[in-house]
Amino acid sequence: MGAKYKPKITIFHCTNAFSELASLSLTGGNGFDLRTVKLPCSSMIKDVYLLRAFEAGSDAVIVLACPEGECRQVSGNLRARKRVEKVQEILDEIGIDGRRLSLFNIAPEDREATAKIIRKTLSGLATLDSNTAS
Amino acid sequence: MIVGEQKPIQEIKEMVAPYKRLLILGCGTCVKTCFAGGEDEVATLASSLRLAFRGQGKNLKIEELTIERQCEDAFIQEAARSIADSDAVLSLACGAGIQALARRFPTTPVLPGVNTTFIGVLESQGLFTEECLGCGDCELARFGGVCPITRCAKKLLNGPCGGSRDGKCELDGDTPCAWQLIIDRLSVLGQLDNLRAQVPPKDWRLSNSGGPRKLVREDHII
Numbered sequence: 001m002g003a004k005y006k007p008k009i010t011i012f013h014c015t016n017a018f019s020e021l022a023s024l025s026l027t028g029g030n031g032f033d034l035r036t037v038k039l040p041c042s043s044m045i046k047d048v049y050l051l052r053a054f055e056a057g058s059d060a061v062i063v064l065a066c067p068e069g070e071c072r073q074v075s076g077n078l079r080a081r082k083r084v085e086k087v088q089e090i091l092d093e094i095g096i097d098g099r100r101l102s103l104f105n106i107a108p109e110d111r112e113a114t115a116k117i118i119r120k121t122l123s124g125l126a127t128l129d130s131n132t133a134s
Numbered sequence: 135m136i137v138g139e140q141k142p143i144q145e146i147k148e149m150v151a152p153y154k155r156l157l158i159l160g161c162g163t164c165v166k167t168c169f170a171g172g173e174d175e176v177a178t179l180a181s182s183l184r185l186a187f188r189g190q191g192k193n194l195k196i197e198e199l200t201i202e203r204q205c206e207d208a209f210i211q212e213a214a215r216s217i218a219d220s221d222a223v224l225s226l227a228c229g230a231g232i233q234a235l236a237r238r239f240p241t242t243p244v245l246p247g248v249n250t251t252f253i254g255v256l257e258s259q260g261l262f263t264e265e266c267l268g269c270g271d272c273e274l275a276r277f278g279g280v281c282p283i284t285r286c287a288k289k290l291l292n293g294p295c296g297g298s299r300d301g302k303c304e305l306d307g308d309t310p311c312a313w314q315l316i317i318d319r320l321s322v323l324g325q326l327d328n329l330r331a332q333v334p335p336k337d338w339r340l341s342n343s344g345g346p347r348k349l350v351r352e353d354h355i356i
Contacts, residue, residue: 046174051181057187090178093143094186 007125009118010031010053013064014042014080016072017106018114032122042066043076050087050101058126061122063103064114077105084099097128135164135255136228137181137262138248140175143182149196149245150183150224157220158183158247159213160200161227168214168262170248171226173200179226179247210238217242270340270347276328278319283336291333322334 015038035058039045044067053061063084065077081103088098102121106113141145150156158176160215166172180196187194199216203209204227213235217223222243225232228250236244252264267284273291274281283289287305294313297304301314320326 046178048174048177048181050179051185054185055181090182092144094147094182095189096185 006032006060007122008035008057009060009062009121010035010037010056010058011062011064012039012042012045012049012053014066014077015040017042017064019106019109024104032118034118041071041073041076042080043071043073045083047083047087047090050084051090054091054096054100058100059125060102061101062121063101064117065103067093067105067107078089078123099124100128104105135167135253136230136250137168137252137254138165138170138228138250138266139168140170140179140248141246142225143179143186146179146224146245146247147183147186150222153194153243155195155197155219155221156183157197157199157213157216158321159204159216159223159225160198161204161225161231162200162202165227165231165248166200167256175226176200179224179285189234204228205234207234210235214239230345235296247278267341269336269338271337273333276331276333277316278323278325278328280312280315280319282312282316285310 004072009032011034014034020036020038035053037049042063050061050063063080065080066072068077072079084101084103088101091098091101102117104113104117106117136316138328158180160166160171160173160176162172166175169175176198180198183194184196195343197216197220199213201209203210204225206307213223217239218236220242222245223239224236224247226247227235228248229246230250232246253266253268254262254264257263264284266281269283273283282291286293286295287309288295290313293316294311295304298311298314299307301311303309310312317326317329320328340347
């Protein structure tokens with residue numbers, strides 16, 4: 001990993017889990033680039049969206065969903081988890097490492113939890129090379 | 135519908151490796167319904183292959199397209215221009231669609247991205263089950279709409295075999311015993327007497343055992 005390596009993280013988030021994630025003070029200037037994509041429900045995530053985030057250069061992709069049992073669409077967060085698990089398998093198969101993709105259930109607007117998730121993701125990335133496929 | 139599942143990415147990757155311009159062609163009918171070859175699967179596979187090859191320093195140019203049906207020439211024609219611009223086509227259709235495509239474009243390699251598995255139904259969300267073998271001589275009226283040829287592991291026409299336990303097949307505890315289903319269904323219909331008649335041996339010449347079949351409809355031929 002080069003000295004100038006600046007990890008790129010993309011977060012797809014349910015608008016009910018986080019209304020304006022982009023306003024987090026964590027965005028930019030902290031040794032990593034953060035892009036956020038707001039979804040009406042985490043279940044709106046498609047396999048290809050996650051993969052295209054990696055194609056666009058993301059080193060890690062995070063999906064933030066509402067806590068299980070609290071999805072306004074009943075089972076949207078469960079569907080999102082299934083999709084994430086499937087894409088993790090694809091990433092492993094194509095040599096990108098499924099650990100670059102993760103889903104977390106967070107309480108609405110829990111900024112501290114989100115900050116922890118990003119820190120955890122960054123420390124996880126430190127054990128991996130940059131996304132060579134980007 | 136015809137049910138299929140996408141081949142493993144590694145197998146697909148090896149198949150398409152010799153080519154530089156690839157068309158991934160989806161089919162918007164059966165394989166779309168079983169999540170093997172519709173627009174979403176085309177997009178996901180294309181992205182996966184781009185990432186896989188980029189990681190190896192190879193730039194594979196991939197075009198994505200899904201047509202309504204690959205088993206009909208009228209729809210295949212819509213892909214003609216994209217096929218002309220490609221070194222090879224990775225078809226996500228069933229085996230019939232792939233062969234129809236190969237027949238229509240004899241000088242373009244057409245590669246299978248899907249394993250065609252069976253004729254079946256969507257039994258519940260994400261669960262597809264085989265319901266028809268295409269035997270060529272349907273006997274469902276006799277059996278209350280449950281096919282023992284497809285759904286009984288022993289293909290018994292004069293069942294049950296006696297190995298059924300709690301309504302499940304003795305070969306696979308997750309599979310309903312077809313003969314249990316037949317008896318239950320005929321009971322509801324008041325047609326249990328159907329089972330008094332001995333069913334003669336099946337004429338398998340009407341199935342694929344007699345070689346590839348052909349259906350001629352003279353009334354549609356000018």
